[in-house]
Structure formats: structure tokens, C-alpha cells
């Protein structure tokens with residue numbers, strides 16, 4: 001029997017009527033459900049987007065200012081806002097984190113992974129080119145720069161980003 005405590009991010013109390021939530025099978029899966037008003041909490045991965053931005057043989061990376069994985073490096077990436085197209089997310093995050101205005105040139109990959117400790121995310125990676133701005137770390141990036149794939153500046157924070165960098169030719173080991 002699955003209890004609420006076994007479901008990460010499950011509401012304990014109903015956000016609509018404040019009754020205590022229970023677990024009820026719905027659509028073949030146990031879901032947090034309100035026995036009082038019928039509210040069902042559907043848990044979904046959070047969507048995000050990032051860019052692969054190159055200068056010659058180098059690629060743009062940013063160093064994370066905040067946890068999780070503060071101090072480690074990623075492609076410029078962030079979460080999709082409620083009212084935003086996913087392509088707009090990629091352009092906005094690139095500008096916020098690197099100071100660079102970019103134009104998307106194609107879809108590169110879509111990866112689902114875990115944002116530590118336990119948040120499932122689906123990240124859409126676009127290829128992009130610069131069309132303005134000046135390189136400057138901003139928002140939740142502590143540093144931003146362009147690096148050769150065989151001379152990355154430090155540890156790459158997330159498996160999805162390592163996968164993309166490997167696909168681009170970086171000599172990174174496969175790891176969980």
C-alpha cells in the first residue's frame with residue numbers, strides 16, 4: 001500500500017479545501033487525492049530549456065551560483081515560466097545568465113533527468129547563435145565563458161548536460 005509519504009512532493013493537505021490528502025489509484029497510478037473535494041494532484045516533470053552556443057570550437061557554459069550543485073557548470077538553462085513558449089525560455093535564460101542575445105537555430109536534444117535531490121525535469125536543448133549583447137554572468141550564474149570541449153572548466157552539474165556535451169564531443173565519462 002503506497003502512502004503519501006512514499007510520493008515525493010505530494011501535498012499533505014488539499015490546496016483547495018485543506019482536508020488531509022489520501023492516495024487513490026487513478027489512471028493506473030497512485031495519486032495524491034482529496035477525499036473531501038476530489039482534487040487530484042498530478043505530479044509532472046518540470047520543463048526547462050537551454051542553449052548550445054558556440055564560438056568556433058568552444059561552447060558557452062555557466063557556473064551555478066546556487067544549490068543544487070553550486071559551483072559546478074552547465075549549459076545556460078532554466079525553467080519554463082507558466083505563460084512562456086519553451087523556445088522563449090531558452091532565449092531568455094541565455095540572456096539572463098550570459099548577457100548574450102541569441103537566436104535559436106535548431107533543436108538539439110530533449111532529455112529527462114533528476115534535478116537533485118528528487119525533482120524530475122525535462123530539458124529541451126537548442127542550438128543557438130549570438131546576435132547581440134556582451135558576455136557577462138548574470139542572474140543565477142556566478143561565471144560565464146566559452147570553453148573548449150576537451151578543456152571544460154570544472155565538473156558538469158547534471159547528467160542531461162553531460163550527455164549533451166558528450167554528444168558534442170567532450171570526453172566525459174558516462175555516469176548516473
Ligand SMILES: [Zn+2]
Nearest residue numbers: 014017034037
Ligand atoms: Zn479538497
